[in-house]
Amino acid sequence: MFNKKILASAISILTALSMMGAATFAYFSDTGTSSNNTFSTGTLDLKLSDEAVNGGTLETDQNSVTSSFGSGSLVPGSCTGNQTLTLKNTGTVPANHAEVHLANVVTDNGTAANPDIDKFLRINLLTYDTSDIISQIANSNSTSFIDLADWAASATALDNLALANLGTDHLLVMDVCLDSTAGDTLQGDSVVSTFTVDLNQDSSQ
Numbered sequence: 263m264f265n266k267k268i269l270a271s272a273i274s275i276l277t278a279l280s281m282m283g284a285a286t287f288a289y290f291s292d293t294g295t296s297s298n299n300t301f302s303t304g305t306l307d308l309k310l311s312d313e314a315v316n317g318g319t320l321e322t323d324q325n326s327v328t329s330s331f332g333s334g335s336l337v338p339g340s341c342t343g344n345q346t347l348t349l350k351n352t353g354t355v356p357a358n359h360a361e362v363h364l365a366n367v368v369t370d371n372g373t374a375a376n377p378d379i380d381k382f383l384r385i386n387l388l389t390y391d392t393s394d395i396i397s398q399i400a401n402s403n404s405t406s407f408i409d410l411a412d413w414a415a416s417a418t419a420l421d422n423l424a425l426a427n428l429g430t431d432h433l434l435v436m437d438v439c440l441d442s443t444a445g446d447t448l449q450g451d452s453v454v455s456t457f458t459v460d461l462n463q464d465s466s467q
């Protein structure tokens with residue numbers, strides 16, 4: 263008798279639980295989104311500026327400039343005076359440093375010169391943001407001083423010119439002299455120099 267009551271209670275409980283399980287419950291919800299999430303690249307944008315020298319024009323914030331350095335009237339012992347090429351990153355992300363490499367094309371008029379004029383174009387002053395950087399160039403030729411031919415012969419010069427901020431001018435200043443040892447065979451000779459500036463993102467470059 264007692265066991266039957268317990269059994270009946272147990273059955274009624276199980277029945278009630280199964281009814282609860284079958285019942286449908288409603289819940290509120292709400293949704294939000296984060297849209298327009300864009301992933302894109304920034305830019306390095308090297309701009310160059312110079313001054314009006316040697317018959318050229320002043321140029322400002324250009325991708326490439328002409329006639330930044332030079333003179334048309336050098337004689338033994340005379341100099342161009344300080345001339346400036348200005349580097350700036352107008353991109354959207356900082357770079358790390360710039361490099362400046364040099365290539366020379368020599369024209370030897372009249373009596374053949376040996377060595378050629380590029381080896382007599384002595385670099386009298388070379389600074390970047392007022393720091394002397396001429397020691398980056400090794401004397402690798404027959405003249406006893408650092409000249410435009412030495413720079414062109416160096417694969418690593420110039421390097422590590424700090425350029426880590428945006429929209430700020432950095433000044434490369436140079437004074438070139440025709441060395442006083444330049445002889446008559448150099449009269450009327452010329453060099454056309456091309457300075458190639460690379461802006462690098464990382465110190466490993």
Ligand SMILES: [Ca+2]
Nearest residue numbers: 318319328329
């Ligand atoms: Ca110019």
Ligand SMILES: [Ca+2]
Nearest residue numbers: 371373375447
């Ligand atoms: Ca000559």
Ligand SMILES: [Ca+2]
Nearest residue numbers: 401405407409
């Ligand atoms: Ca030299």
Ligand SMILES: [Ca+2]
Nearest residue numbers: 361421422467
């Ligand atoms: Ca480098």
